[in-house]
Amino acid sequence: MTIILTALLLLILAESLVVILSYSMCWYEYANSNPQLMADRFRLHSLWLAATLITQEIFFNFLTLLLLPFGLWAPRKAPQFSVETPILLLHGLFINRAGWFWFKWALRRRGFRNLVTINLSSFHNEEALTEQVAKRVDELRHSLNVERVHLVGHSMGGVIARNYLQLRGGENKVDRCIFLGTPHAGSKLSPFAISPLSNVLVPNSDFLTRLATAPPPQQAKLFNIYSSKDNMVVPASSSHLEWLENIILDRIGHTGLLYRRKSIEAVATALGTADEDR
Numbered sequence: 001m002t003i004i005l006t007a008l009l010l011l012i013l014a015e016s017l018v019v020i021l022s023y024s025m026c027w028y029e030y031a032n033s034n035p036q037l038m039a040d041r042f043r044l045h046s047l048w049l050a051a052t053l054i055t056q057e058i059f060f061n062f063l064t065l066l067l068l069p070f071g072l073w074a075p076r077k078a079p080q081f082s083v084e085t086p087i088l089l090l091h092g093l094f095i096n097r098a099g100w101f102w103f104k105w106a107l108r109r110r111g112f113r114n115l116v117t118i119n120l121s122s123f124h125n126e127e128a129l130t131e132q133v134a135k136r137v138d139e140l141r142h143s144l145n146v147e148r149v150h151l152v153g154h155s156m157g158g159v160i161a162r163n164y165l166q167l168r169g170g171e172n173k174v175d176r177c178i179f180l181g182t183p184h185a186g187s188k189l190s191p192f193a194i195s196p197l198s199n200v201l202v203p204n205s206d207f208l209t210r211l212a213t214a215p216p217p218q219q220a221k222l223f224n225i226y227s228s229k230d231n232m233v234v235p236a237s238s239s240h241l242e243w244l245e246n247i248i249l250d251r252i253g254h255t256g257l258l259y260r261r262k263s264i265e266a267v268a269t270a271l272g273t274a275d276e277d278r
Contacts (some may be wrong), residue, residue: 010219015061016221019054019253025189026255029235037091049251057253064099064255068276071119073097079139084145085150085175086114086140087271092155092181093122099154099258116140118257120157122195126207130196137164137173148175150271154258155232156197158182162211171217178270179224181257185212185238203238216243223270225263 015186019225027050031037040046043190060220075097091099097117120129140149148269151174153161160181165177183190185202193201200207216222225247226239232254233239240246245264249257257263 003212008168011065012062015065016058019057019061022189022234022254023050023054023057025234026229029188033235053251053253054255057231060253060255060259063203064095065099066259067072068096069098070101071096072246075117084112084114085146085148086116087112087137087150087152088133088140089115089117090151090157090160090206091117091120092157093193093197094102096188097119102259103264103267106261107268107271108270110272112268113115114138114144118166119161122156122197125196126160126163129160130168131166133160134168134170137170141173148173150266151177152177152180152271153177153182154180154181155254156201159184159201163207165217165220166211166214170265171220171254173215176221176270178267179222179226179239179241180263180267181226181230181233181239181254183226183233183238184208184224184241186239187232188234197215210256223247223266224268225249225257225270227257227263230254230257 005152024105039157060119089097089100089104091097104117107115116136118132118134141147151161151164153159159182161177161179162182162184165174183201186201186205186208188203190198190201192198199205202208208233222244223241224241224244226233227249228236229251230236230239230253249262249266252260252263
């Protein structure tokens with residue numbers, strides 16, 4: 001028992017340090033882009049906002065890490081209804097399908113039933129993961145006899161979704177694609193990530209440049225949801241895309257997008273109108 005408690009304590013301390021350092025980098029970017037922020041940095045509302053963001057993100061990160069073992073086993077066969085477009089959820093770096101646990105539960109409460117998750121390795125390149133997504137999309141289309149699926153990609157999952165849509169010819173198989181906290185222009189924190197995928201998330205990388213110059217998808221309907229207080233996409237403006245509808249949230253950290261009601265409602269709203277537009 002002592003060993004377990006010690007391990008949990010070390011885990012909390014480690015991920016707390018990551019959150020604090022990431023938000024420190026965020027503040028560095030904000031303050032340098034807008035020096036007027038310096039005048040308010042020690043005011044009560046600013047300190048309260050910082051403490052709230054850091055505390056919430058530590059909690060959500062810790063919860064996500066605790067859930068990781070449950071994502072190692074293949075889930076029970078998800079209910080599949082041919083009358084409802086399947087929704088494929090794509091997670092981000094260094095987590096697995098278990099990271100969608102709360103998100104899936106919340107979407108089911110809102111009436112969505114065809115929710116599908118897969119594990120995307122953080123130690124394979126972007127093309128291998130895109131191929132995995134393409135295969136799963138085709139499996140869902142054929143098994144349910146539907147023409148298209150919906151994609152929801154959080155963080156790196158959104159980048160993989162864009163690769164599938166823009167560079168791998170998947171747009172005619174996707175009805176709606178929703179990006180959630182996706183680093184479209186990369187993140188200045190990516191050099192600290194120990195993963196082959198971190199190379200493609202460096203701002204102005206060859207891969208991100210190809211995505212940026214590729215034609216926007218014309219058939220799939222796209223939504224881009226991100227937080228202005230994202231602590232892992234630095235600067236937060238790297239999540240913005242000019243050529244689609246951007247839904248900008250506030251007071252939510254990167255992992256918090258998987259748990260907070262505002263982000264779940266935004267995704268549900270986008271998904272809820274998908275079939276109405278047909």
